[in-house]
Amino acid sequence: MVVTLTGEIDMVNAGEVRSALQARLDERPDALVVDLALEFLGSAGLMMLMEIQRAAKEEGVAFGVVATSRPASRPLELSGLSAALPLFDSAPEAVKSLRKSD
Numbered sequence: 001m002v003v004t005l006t007g008e009i010d011m012v013n014a015g016e017v018r019s020a021l022q023a024r025l026d027e028r029p030d031a032l033v034v035d036l037a038l039e040f041l042g043s044a045g046l047m048m049l050m051e052i053q054r055a056a057k058e059e060g061v062a063f064g065v066v067a068t069s070r071p072a073s074r075p076l077e078l079s080g081l082s083a084a085l086p087l088f089d090s091a092p093e094a095v096k097s098l099r100k101s102d
Contacts, residue, residue, distance in 0.1 A: 003020075009044070021034065025059055034052070034064070041076070065088070066091050067087055
């Protein structure tokens, strides 16, 4: 399952985005890929991604993130989360890679 997020993720809407992603996890997909096609990714969004990664692991769902735009990739790099999250260059690449890890 690929979910593309657009716009901004900040402290105002991070909880809502987390709930929406958790709802996708509750559907028990084999994998969840979050494509960050964002204009802004704040610290609340970074924390939300870590929470979703943890939830995916607990539920046995493979997880990946696509963050090719600078507004998404830069906060991940600066925070060090680029080393903690499974990052991919494209959604098709993420899906292919995560399918292999089943």
